[in-house]
Amino acid sequence: NKRREAMDAATWERIKDHPCYSEDAHHYFARMHVAVAPGCNIQCNYCNRKYDCSNESRPGVVSGRLTPEGALAKVRNVAARLPQLSVVGIAGPGDALFQAERTLKTFELIRAALPDLTLCLSTNGLALPDHVDALKALDIGHVTITINYLDPEIGAEIYPWIFHNHKRWKGVEAARILHERQMEGLERAVEAGVLVKVNSVMIPGINDEHLTEVNTAVRARGAFLHNVMPLISDPAHGTKFGLEGRRGPSPAEIHTLRESLGNDARLMKHCRQCRADAVGMLGEDQCQSIDTMAPAATA
Ligand code: SF4
Ligand code: SF4
Numbered sequence: 001n002k003r004r005e006a007m008d009a010a011t012w013e014r015i016k017d018h019p020c021y022s023e024d025a026h027h028y029f030a031r032m033h034v035a036v037a038p039g040c041n042i043q044c045n046y047c048n049r050k051y052d053c054s055n056e057s058r059p060g061v062v063s064g065r066l067t068p069e070g071a072l073a074k075v076r077n078v079a080a081r082l083p084q085l086s087v088v089g090i091a092g093p094g095d096a097l098f099q100a101e102r103t104l105k106t107f108e109l110i111r112a113a114l115p116d117l118t119l120c121l122s123t124n125g126l127a128l129p130d131h132v133d134a135l136k137a138l139d140i141g142h143v144t145i146t147i148n149y150l151d152p153e154i155g156a157e158i159y160p161w162i163f164h165n166h167k168r169w170k171g172v173e174a175a176r177i178l179h180e181r182q183m184e185g186l187e188r189a190v191e192a193g194v195l196v197k198v199n200s201v202m203i204p205g206i207n208d209e210h211l212t213e214v215n216t217a218v219r220a221r222g223a224f225l226h227n228v229m230p231l232i233s234d235p236a237h238g239t240k241f242g243l244e245g246r247r248g249p250s251p252a253e254i255h256t257l258r259e260s261l262g263n264d265a266r267l268m269k270h271c272r273q274c275r276a277d278a279v280g281m282l283g284e285d286q287c288q289s290i291d292t293m294a295p296a297a298t299a
Helices: 009-015 068-081 100-113 132-137 152-158 171-191 211-220 251-260 287-292
Strands: 030-033 085-090 118-123 142-146 161-164 167-170 195-202 225-230
Touching (some): 068 085, 068 100, 085 100, 100 118, 100 132, 132 171, 167 171, 211 225
Antiparallel strands (some): 161 167
16 A cells, blocks of 8 residues: 555554554554553644543544553553553543653553553653653654644634643643644654654644644654544534634545645544543444453453
8 A cells, every 4th residue: 555655664564453553453453542641731623521522533522541551451451451452642631741751651651561562652742851761761653633734823813821830831831832843742752762643733814724844844844644633613612613613624625735735644534532541443433341440350
Protein backbone atom coordinates (compact mmCIF):
# COMPACT_ATOMS: atom_id res chain seq x y z
CA ASN A 1 0.00 0.00 0.00
CA LYS A 2 0.91 3.69 -0.35
CA ARG A 3 2.13 4.09 3.21
CA ARG A 4 4.31 1.00 3.14
CA GLU A 5 5.94 2.04 -0.15
CA ALA A 6 6.70 5.44 1.32
CA MET A 7 8.86 4.18 4.20
CA ASP A 8 11.93 2.13 5.02
CA ALA A 9 11.72 -1.39 6.46
CA ALA A 10 12.66 -0.35 10.01
CA THR A 11 9.86 2.21 10.17
CA TRP A 12 7.38 -0.28 8.75
CA GLU A 13 8.37 -2.71 11.52
CA ARG A 14 7.44 -0.04 14.08
CA ILE A 15 3.99 0.69 12.71
CA LYS A 16 2.79 -2.55 11.17
CA ASP A 17 0.88 -3.65 14.28
CA HIS A 18 -0.31 -0.19 15.37
CA PRO A 19 -3.91 0.23 14.18
CA CYS A 20 -3.69 4.03 14.17
CA TYR A 21 -0.35 4.39 12.38
CA SER A 22 -1.07 1.68 9.81
CA GLU A 23 -4.40 1.58 8.05
CA ASP A 24 -3.85 -2.10 7.23
CA ALA A 25 -3.18 -2.95 10.88
CA HIS A 26 -6.52 -1.62 12.03
CA HIS A 27 -8.21 -4.66 10.47
CA TYR A 28 -6.05 -7.13 12.43
CA PHE A 29 -4.82 -5.51 15.64
CA ALA A 30 -6.59 -3.95 18.59
CA ARG A 31 -5.66 -1.05 20.85
CA MET A 32 -6.87 -0.03 24.25
CA HIS A 33 -6.75 3.29 26.08
CA VAL A 34 -6.38 3.38 29.85
CA ALA A 35 -7.95 6.45 31.48
CA VAL A 36 -5.34 7.29 34.12
CA ALA A 37 -4.96 11.02 33.39
CA PRO A 38 -7.76 13.00 35.06
CA GLY A 39 -6.42 16.58 35.07
CA CYS A 40 -5.61 19.04 32.32
CA ASN A 41 -3.29 22.03 32.04
CA ILE A 42 -5.21 23.94 29.36
CA GLN A 43 -8.80 24.77 28.44
CA CYS A 44 -10.02 24.04 24.92
CA ASN A 45 -13.26 25.65 23.82
CA TYR A 46 -14.37 22.26 22.51
CA CYS A 47 -14.03 20.61 25.94
CA ASN A 48 -16.11 20.97 29.08
CA ARG A 49 -13.98 18.77 31.35
CA LYS A 50 -16.87 16.46 32.13
CA TYR A 51 -16.06 14.24 29.19
CA ASP A 52 -13.01 12.60 27.72
CA CYS A 53 -10.21 14.66 26.23
CA SER A 54 -11.43 15.69 22.82
CA ASN A 55 -7.85 15.96 21.63
CA GLU A 56 -7.97 12.28 20.92
CA SER A 57 -11.39 11.15 21.85
CA ARG A 58 -15.07 11.60 21.26
CA PRO A 59 -16.85 13.54 23.99
CA GLY A 60 -20.00 12.05 25.42
CA VAL A 61 -19.22 9.56 28.16
CA VAL A 62 -17.00 10.06 31.15
CA SER A 63 -14.26 7.45 31.49
CA GLY A 64 -13.60 5.84 34.83
CA ARG A 65 -10.43 7.18 36.45
CA LEU A 66 -7.96 4.37 36.88
CA THR A 67 -4.91 4.23 39.13
CA PRO A 68 -1.69 3.00 37.48
CA GLU A 69 -2.15 -0.35 39.28
CA GLY A 70 -5.79 -0.50 38.21
CA ALA A 71 -4.74 0.21 34.64
CA LEU A 72 -2.23 -2.64 34.71
CA ALA A 73 -4.91 -5.02 36.02
CA LYS A 74 -7.24 -3.94 33.23
CA VAL A 75 -4.55 -4.35 30.55
CA ARG A 76 -3.72 -7.85 31.83
CA ASN A 77 -7.39 -8.73 31.79
CA VAL A 78 -7.89 -7.47 28.24
CA ALA A 79 -4.64 -9.00 26.95
CA ALA A 80 -5.77 -12.40 28.27
CA ARG A 81 -9.00 -12.16 26.28
CA LEU A 82 -8.06 -10.19 23.21
CA PRO A 83 -5.15 -11.82 21.40
CA GLN A 84 -5.17 -9.04 18.80
CA LEU A 85 -4.22 -6.47 21.44
CA SER A 86 -1.01 -4.81 20.25
CA VAL A 87 -1.14 -1.22 21.56
CA VAL A 88 -1.94 0.43 24.90
CA GLY A 89 -2.36 4.19 24.87
CA ILE A 90 -3.02 6.95 27.38
CA ALA A 91 -5.28 9.64 25.94
CA GLY A 92 -7.08 11.20 28.85
CA PRO A 93 -9.64 11.84 30.05
CA GLY A 94 -7.48 14.95 30.67
CA ASP A 95 -3.95 15.53 29.40
CA ALA A 96 -1.61 12.54 29.63
CA LEU A 97 1.36 14.71 30.65
CA PHE A 98 -0.22 17.13 33.11
CA GLN A 99 0.19 14.67 35.98
CA ALA A 100 2.95 12.90 34.14
CA GLU A 101 3.97 10.77 37.11
CA ARG A 102 0.67 8.82 36.81
CA THR A 103 1.17 8.24 33.11
CA LEU A 104 4.84 7.29 33.42
CA LYS A 105 4.15 4.96 36.35
CA THR A 106 1.41 3.25 34.32
CA PHE A 107 3.75 2.78 31.36
CA GLU A 108 6.48 1.46 33.65
CA LEU A 109 4.15 -1.17 35.15
CA ILE A 110 2.81 -2.28 31.76
CA ARG A 111 6.27 -2.30 30.17
CA ALA A 112 7.56 -4.60 32.94
CA ALA A 113 4.57 -6.96 32.93
CA LEU A 114 3.75 -7.13 29.20
CA PRO A 115 6.91 -6.16 27.33
CA ASP A 116 5.57 -7.01 23.87
CA LEU A 117 2.89 -4.33 23.86
CA THR A 118 3.49 -1.07 22.00
CA LEU A 119 2.83 1.94 24.25
CA CYS A 120 1.66 5.32 23.04
CA LEU A 121 0.24 8.55 24.39
CA SER A 122 -1.69 11.58 23.28
CA THR A 123 -1.10 15.10 24.60
CA ASN A 124 -1.88 18.75 23.95
CA GLY A 125 1.90 19.25 23.94
CA LEU A 126 2.20 21.91 26.64
CA ALA A 127 4.22 19.68 28.97
CA LEU A 128 5.82 17.50 26.28
CA PRO A 129 9.28 19.16 26.14
CA ASP A 130 9.77 18.31 29.84
CA HIS A 131 9.08 14.61 29.35
CA VAL A 132 10.66 13.54 26.07
CA ASP A 133 13.64 11.99 27.85
CA ALA A 134 11.45 10.02 30.28
CA LEU A 135 9.30 8.75 27.40
CA LYS A 136 12.39 7.76 25.49
CA ALA A 137 13.74 5.89 28.53
CA LEU A 138 10.54 3.84 28.63
CA ASP A 139 10.77 3.19 24.88
CA ILE A 140 7.54 5.03 24.09
CA GLY A 141 7.91 5.28 20.34
CA HIS A 142 4.52 6.71 19.36
CA VAL A 143 3.23 10.09 20.53
CA THR A 144 0.26 12.13 19.32
CA ILE A 145 0.18 15.92 19.74
CA THR A 146 -2.95 17.96 19.05
CA ILE A 147 -1.89 21.07 17.14
CA ASN A 148 -4.70 23.32 15.97
CA TYR A 149 -2.88 26.52 14.98
CA LEU A 150 0.43 28.28 14.50
CA ASP A 151 -0.86 31.84 14.75
CA PRO A 152 -1.47 32.80 18.42
CA GLU A 153 -4.35 35.10 17.39
CA ILE A 154 -6.16 32.02 16.04
CA GLY A 155 -5.03 29.95 19.02
CA ALA A 156 -6.61 32.44 21.42
CA GLU A 157 -9.99 31.75 19.82
CA ILE A 158 -9.61 28.05 20.63
CA TYR A 159 -7.86 28.18 24.01
CA PRO A 160 -8.96 30.74 26.64
CA TRP A 161 -6.21 29.82 29.11
CA ILE A 162 -3.32 27.53 29.94
CA PHE A 163 -1.61 26.65 33.22
CA HIS A 164 2.16 26.75 32.84
CA ASN A 165 5.09 27.31 35.22
CA HIS A 166 2.73 27.50 38.23
CA LYS A 167 0.76 30.32 36.61
CA ARG A 168 -2.41 30.78 34.59
CA TRP A 169 -1.89 32.53 31.24
CA LYS A 170 -4.69 33.91 29.12
CA GLY A 171 -5.47 34.99 25.56
CA VAL A 172 -2.81 35.53 22.90
CA GLU A 173 0.03 35.25 25.41
CA ALA A 174 -1.23 31.80 26.48
CA ALA A 175 -1.64 30.73 22.86
CA ARG A 176 1.92 31.87 22.04
CA ILE A 177 3.36 29.79 24.89
CA LEU A 178 1.31 26.73 23.93
CA HIS A 179 2.40 27.08 20.29
CA GLU A 180 6.09 27.36 21.23
CA ARG A 181 5.87 24.37 23.56
CA GLN A 182 4.06 22.27 20.94
CA MET A 183 6.73 23.00 18.32
CA GLU A 184 9.55 22.34 20.78
CA GLY A 185 7.91 19.11 21.92
CA LEU A 186 7.41 17.98 18.33
CA GLU A 187 11.01 18.74 17.37
CA ARG A 188 12.49 17.10 20.46
CA ALA A 189 10.31 14.00 20.13
CA VAL A 190 11.23 13.59 16.46
CA GLU A 191 14.90 14.07 17.35
CA ALA A 192 14.54 11.31 19.97
CA GLY A 193 13.26 8.93 17.29
CA VAL A 194 9.58 9.01 18.29
CA LEU A 195 7.00 8.59 15.52
CA VAL A 196 4.84 11.65 16.09
CA LYS A 197 1.26 11.85 14.88
CA VAL A 198 -0.30 15.31 14.86
CA ASN A 199 -4.04 15.64 15.37
CA SER A 200 -5.77 18.84 14.26
CA VAL A 201 -9.40 19.58 15.03
CA MET A 202 -10.99 21.34 12.05
CA ILE A 203 -13.15 24.20 13.38
CA PRO A 204 -15.05 25.98 10.60
CA GLY A 205 -14.65 29.76 10.72
CA ILE A 206 -11.66 29.55 13.07
CA ASN A 207 -8.81 27.36 11.85
CA ASP A 208 -10.18 25.61 8.74
CA GLU A 209 -8.21 27.78 6.31
CA HIS A 210 -5.17 27.80 8.61
CA LEU A 211 -4.70 24.03 8.72
CA THR A 212 -2.75 23.89 5.44
CA GLU A 213 -0.07 26.03 7.11
CA VAL A 214 -0.18 23.77 10.17
CA ASN A 215 0.28 20.77 7.89
CA THR A 216 3.34 22.32 6.19
CA ALA A 217 4.88 23.27 9.54
CA VAL A 218 4.44 19.90 11.21
CA ARG A 219 5.67 17.98 8.17
CA ALA A 220 8.74 20.24 8.03
CA ARG A 221 9.44 19.34 11.65
CA GLY A 222 9.25 15.64 10.96
CA ALA A 223 5.71 14.64 12.00
CA PHE A 224 5.11 11.13 10.73
CA LEU A 225 1.34 11.44 10.27
CA HIS A 226 -1.18 14.27 10.25
CA ASN A 227 -4.74 13.46 11.28
CA VAL A 228 -7.35 16.12 10.54
CA MET A 229 -10.41 15.48 12.70
CA PRO A 230 -13.80 17.19 12.57
CA LEU A 231 -14.92 19.31 15.53
CA ILE A 232 -17.67 17.43 17.34
CA SER A 233 -19.93 20.22 18.51
CA ASP A 234 -23.05 19.47 20.50
CA PRO A 235 -24.75 22.09 22.68
CA ALA A 236 -25.88 19.30 25.01
CA HIS A 237 -22.25 18.79 26.06
CA GLY A 238 -21.99 22.36 27.28
CA THR A 239 -18.74 23.16 25.48
CA LYS A 240 -18.15 26.82 24.67
CA PHE A 241 -18.24 26.08 20.95
CA GLY A 242 -21.37 23.98 21.39
CA LEU A 243 -23.15 26.71 23.37
CA GLU A 244 -22.17 29.28 20.74
CA GLY A 245 -23.83 27.07 18.14
CA ARG A 246 -20.56 26.55 16.30
CA ARG A 247 -20.93 23.66 13.89
CA GLY A 248 -18.50 20.92 12.99
CA PRO A 249 -17.34 20.59 9.37
CA SER A 250 -19.37 18.55 6.89
CA PRO A 251 -17.82 15.36 5.45
CA ALA A 252 -17.37 17.28 2.17
CA GLU A 253 -15.42 20.05 3.93
CA ILE A 254 -13.13 17.53 5.63
CA HIS A 255 -12.64 15.75 2.30
CA THR A 256 -11.75 19.00 0.50
CA LEU A 257 -9.24 19.91 3.21
CA ARG A 258 -7.62 16.48 3.06
CA GLU A 259 -7.36 16.75 -0.72
CA SER A 260 -5.68 20.12 -0.35
CA LEU A 261 -3.17 18.55 2.05
CA GLY A 262 -2.09 16.09 -0.64
CA ASN A 263 -4.11 13.11 0.59
CA ASP A 264 -0.89 11.12 0.70
CA ALA A 265 0.58 8.41 2.92
CA ARG A 266 1.32 10.93 5.68
CA LEU A 267 -2.33 11.83 6.16
CA MET A 268 -4.40 9.65 8.51
CA LYS A 269 -7.95 9.10 7.36
CA HIS A 270 -9.19 6.16 9.43
CA CYS A 271 -9.22 7.77 12.90
CA ARG A 272 -12.37 6.94 14.87
CA GLN A 273 -11.98 9.62 17.58
CA CYS A 274 -12.08 6.94 20.24
CA ARG A 275 -12.95 7.40 23.90
CA ALA A 276 -10.19 7.62 26.51
CA ASP A 277 -11.17 4.13 27.73
CA ALA A 278 -11.69 2.53 24.31
CA VAL A 279 -10.84 -1.17 23.98
CA GLY A 280 -10.78 -3.32 20.87
CA MET A 281 -10.46 -3.07 17.11
CA LEU A 282 -11.01 0.48 15.82
CA GLY A 283 -14.74 1.01 15.45
CA GLU A 284 -15.67 -2.11 17.40
CA ASP A 285 -15.14 -1.00 20.95
CA GLN A 286 -15.88 -3.36 23.77
CA CYS A 287 -15.35 -1.07 26.78
CA GLN A 288 -18.45 -2.11 28.60
CA SER A 289 -18.24 -5.82 28.06
CA ILE A 290 -14.58 -5.82 29.09
CA ASP A 291 -15.35 -3.77 32.21
CA THR A 292 -17.99 -6.17 33.37
CA MET A 293 -15.94 -9.31 32.70
CA ALA A 294 -14.57 -11.25 35.63
CA PRO A 295 -10.80 -10.82 36.05
CA ALA A 296 -8.79 -13.27 33.97
CA ALA A 297 -7.73 -16.33 35.96
CA THR A 298 -4.10 -15.82 34.97
CA ALA A 299 -4.02 -12.08 35.65
FE1 SF4 B 1 -10.21 19.02 27.37
FE2 SF4 B 1 -8.24 17.58 26.28
FE3 SF4 B 1 -8.44 20.20 25.76
FE4 SF4 B 1 -7.68 19.36 28.16
S1 SF4 B 1 -6.54 19.07 26.23
S2 SF4 B 1 -9.16 20.96 27.75
S3 SF4 B 1 -8.94 17.49 28.44
S4 SF4 B 1 -9.91 18.60 25.16
FE1 SF4 C 1 -6.33 5.72 16.88
FE2 SF4 C 1 -7.78 7.89 16.38
FE3 SF4 C 1 -8.64 6.08 18.11
FE4 SF4 C 1 -6.52 7.53 18.72
S1 SF4 C 1 -8.59 8.28 18.47
S2 SF4 C 1 -6.79 5.32 19.03
S3 SF4 C 1 -5.60 7.80 16.68
S4 SF4 C 1 -8.30 5.76 15.90
